[in-house]
Structures are given as C-alpha cells and as structure tokens.
Amino acid sequence: MTGRPIGFKLKKRRNTMKKYILPLMLACLAAFPVQAKEKADRLERKIAEIEREYREDVAE
Incomplete structure (x- = not known):
C-alpha cells in the first residue's frame, strides 16, 4: 500500500476537471450565442x- 487515501485518484481527477475541462466548457457555451447570431446573419x-436575384430574373 502506498499510504494514499482511498479517494486520492478520484479527488485528483475532480481537481483536473475543475481546472481544465469546466473553463473550456464555459468558454464554448459563452461563445455559442455569438456563433448562432453570426450564422443567422449569414443566412x-x-x-x-x-x-x-429572383426579382431581377422575374423583371427580365
């Protein structure tokens, strides 16, 4: 036995998720409305x- 508590790896994974994954997810979610608006404007x-073009063709 290494002397580490039983939940050591789980706690380490949770901290990793808090540090790296959650900020990335929040950044993506924050950018989503901007991207949707740009796509709507392009459409x-x-x-x-x-x-x-249709009106020009009909006028001819």
Missing part, C-alpha cells in the same frame, strides 16, 4: 441575395 444575407 439572412443569403436569403436577401437569392430574393434579389
């Missing part, structure tokens, strides 16, 4: 472009 521009 709106694409739809407007297609509508404009």
Whole structure:
C-alpha cells in the first residue's frame, strides 16, 4: 500500500476537471450565442441575395 487515501485518484481527477475541462466548457457555451447570431446573419444575407436575384430574373 502506498499510504494514499482511498479517494486520492478520484479527488485528483475532480481537481483536473475543475481546472481544465469546466473553463473550456464555459468558454464554448459563452461563445455559442455569438456563433448562432453570426450564422443567422449569414443566412439572412443569403436569403436577401437569392430574393434579389429572383426579382431581377422575374423583371427580365
């Protein structure tokens, strides 16, 4: 026996998760609304472009 408490490895893993994984997850979640808004803006521009091209084709 190494003299370590029984839950030593589990506690070490939990600390690792708190230090590295949770901040990464929070950063991703914080960036999600910004990415969704950018994607919606791109879709709106694409739809407007297609509508404009359609109106030009109909006018001809």
